[in-house]
Amino acid sequence: MMNKILKYLPYKSSFLFVDNITSIDENGVTGDYTLKSDSYFYKDHFPGNPVTPGVIITEIMAQIGLVVLGIHLMVNGVQKDIVMDEGSFPLLTSTDVSFFKIVLPGEKVTVISKKQYFRFGKLKCLIVMHNEGGEPIAKGMFSGIIKNAVKKDQINE
Amino acid sequence: MNRKEILIELKKVLAPYTESKAMLDGINEETDLIKDLNINSANLVDIIIDAEAQYNIEIDFDAAEKMYNVGNCIDVISEKINKPA
Numbered sequence: 518m519m520n521k522i523l524k525y526l527p528y529k530s531s532f533l534f535v536d537n538i539t540s541i542d543e544n545g546v547t548g549d550y551t552l553k554s555d556s557y558f559y560k561d562h563f564p565g566n567p568v569t570p571g572v573i574i575t576e577i578m579a580q581i582g583l584v585v586l587g588i589h590l591m592v593n594g595v596q597k598d599i600v601m602d603e604g605s606f607p608l609l610t611s612t613d614v615s616f617f618k619i620v621l622p623g624e625k626v627t628v629i630s631k632k633q634y635f636r637f638g639k640l641k642c643l644i645v646m647h648n649e650g651g652e653p654i655a656k657g658m659f660s661g662i663i664k665n666a667v668k669k670d671q672i673n674e
Numbered sequence: 675m676n677r678k679e680i681l682i683e684l685k686k687v688l689a690p691y692t693e694s695k696a697m698l699d700g701i702n703e704e705t706d707l708i709k710d711l712n713i714n715s716a717n718l719v720d721i722i723i724d725a726e727a728q729y730n731i732e733i734d735f736d737a738a739e740k741m742y743n744v745g746n747c748i749d750v751i752s753e754k755i756n757k758p759a
Binding site: 662 | 715738
């Protein structure tokens with residue numbers, strides 16, 4: 518496990534959707550999350566028939582595939598021009614996702630992300646999500662930036 | 675390539691990223707990519723990457739920072755194509 522990076526994630530409790538990072542390098546990341554049966558959104562989506570909202574599936578893909586990889590690239594200095602500080606946070610700038618299967622409470626999902634590019638602070642990745650049977654749940658192109666990232670030479674000024 | 679020729683090519687690069695087609699037809703050097711063409715600011719990065727491929731140039735961070743209006747884009751592009759790395 519490569520879970521050391523999770524301490525850099527800004528999300529807390531009900532909106533943290535990453536359990537484990539199982540592989541990571543400058544070109545991609547793989548991680549997993551198990552949906553909690555008592556998550557707040559199942560009560561109302563839908564009453565008596567809990568199904569994971571597509572927006573939560575999208576968020577799991579973005580947190581593992583974009584944010585974890587983006588932080589890895591920044592913390593490890595792959596992008597040398599731009600760094601994070603206390604005022605920085607990740608922002609999703611575009612998604613284009615197709616969904617293939619529903620996800621029920623308690624299911625474990627695996628997210629695999631492949632970097633398309635990381636330039637001028639923008640990370641773009643092709644991200645797929647599988648269930649435990651290896652069947653595709655969702656697939657799509659995601660992009661995001663780190664808001665309020667700082668240029669390295671400005672820190673020393 | 676002169677500035678007019680670069681502008682014509684630049685229009686093609688910008689086309690996939692703006693919904694303001696009428697505005698795009700009438701662009702001039704003062705046109706602001708975000709304010710006038712309503713381009714998603716994060717897509718400026720894609721525009722820079724497409725421009726690199728279109729003109730076979732490399733745009734660094736300092737040059738990219740200047741590329742917020744059409745005139746500035748033409749400045750950067752014409753400087754790079756006339757001075758190959």
